[in-house]
Amino acid sequence: MARMSGRPPRNEGEILQFRFKVAQHALALYRAEGFDAVSMRRLAKEVGCAPMTLYAHFDGKIDILRHLWADVLAEMAQLVRKNMAPIENPAARLQMATRTFVSYWIDHPDHFRLVFMSNEVVRSDVRTFMEDEKTLAHFQMFSDLVRDALPTEGDVKAKADTLISAMIGIALCHNTIRDYSWETASIMTEQLLGLIVGSPGNGA
Amino acid sequence: MARMSGRPPRNEGEILQFRFKVAQHALALYRAEGFDAVSMRRLAKEVGCAPMTLYAHFDGKIDILRHLWADVLAEMAQLVRKNMAPIENPAARLQMATRTFVSYWIDHPDHFRLVFMSNEVVRSDVRTFMEDEKTLAHFQMFSDLVRDALPTEGDVKAKADTLISAMIGIALCHNTIRDYSWETASIMTEQLLGLIVGSPGNGA
DNA sequence: TGATTAATTGTAACGCGTTACTAGTAAACT
């Protein structure tokens, strides 16, 4: 066994190149015509391959959507950084970051739906989100902000994670549960910031 | 115009009866075989009507899913109340409620997906969630808990809403973004409770 | 050249949510 003849396996560079090409088209499609336009059949037509070829290169649709997540998250992170740029004070920086983060997802419910509400993600153990370190860094950013804003160190990771989850939760509630008359998002973020920089509370 | 002949419109009671019957079957289907089993065609077969008849009585699938939301939320609220029952101290009651709430959605990711991640909900102005006051009361419960646990009054609504959003956010993050190594849910809820009863901070 | 193997294509199918439209039935009227 282990014959040496026949067509050789595809170059690894070519594999990545095709995946990138598909991701590009998917992104363009999403940006131009929205979420519903990004279908496997449509995407294949756009790329110029047969619909079933996509399944040879991706595990399924969510495997393609992950690239869109990364793009949207990058856009969001860039906006946060831009709004923070002129601010010096650490607490004020954290405040601006938090406000921008929440506002972004409320102002772009379609993006929120894409990133945080793509169904079929809950089940299955397939890795879903962090395809590379860049995406992870967008979350890490808040850890740094919290660290800088805290008067005393300790609980940085816990507070940052709680902050992130809560921010996403605020966006989720505003975007989905519309009948309930929520308090303003800005008021809620203010509450959250009180949680971070406020009580000395627990810790060593 | 306005002829008096012909078959009279359906009795309002019959309308509600049919809707209730469908909701019952949908619920049984969901409880027995999970989310994916609740399809329009399958549900119609279960009810004993043609698939298209459902569309004469409901706006679409999400209009049926709303009844499942109500049921799941009721189950959750009942569990919260049961766990709170033996506790007297207001702060401890709030703590138990918060923990139970978050744990419920983490322990039942399928329920979470059903209630908070049903797609197609974001768009359109159709009322989505609160079909009756009972569902709303499950959220109101936390307002009462917060009020009782607060040393001084003020900001009850804001703190309760922030708490609810944050709890849901924690569950969402745990259920969807698995690659990121989140802090424990219990630690996060503890952080949140610090937000409520902790800092005297803002307010009158 | 022909053989071998990888990759792609094509076609069909399944069930899904949803829309449109036609035919049929049920209950009131004259």
Added chain:
DNA sequence: AGTTTACTAGTAACGCGTTACAATTAATCA
């Protein structure tokens, strides 16, 4: 009875994600 009207059943269609499988093309060997 016959007519009018409200409702239901039925059928077909569209595009969707996905699986399965046969047919085809492409690239490397001997």
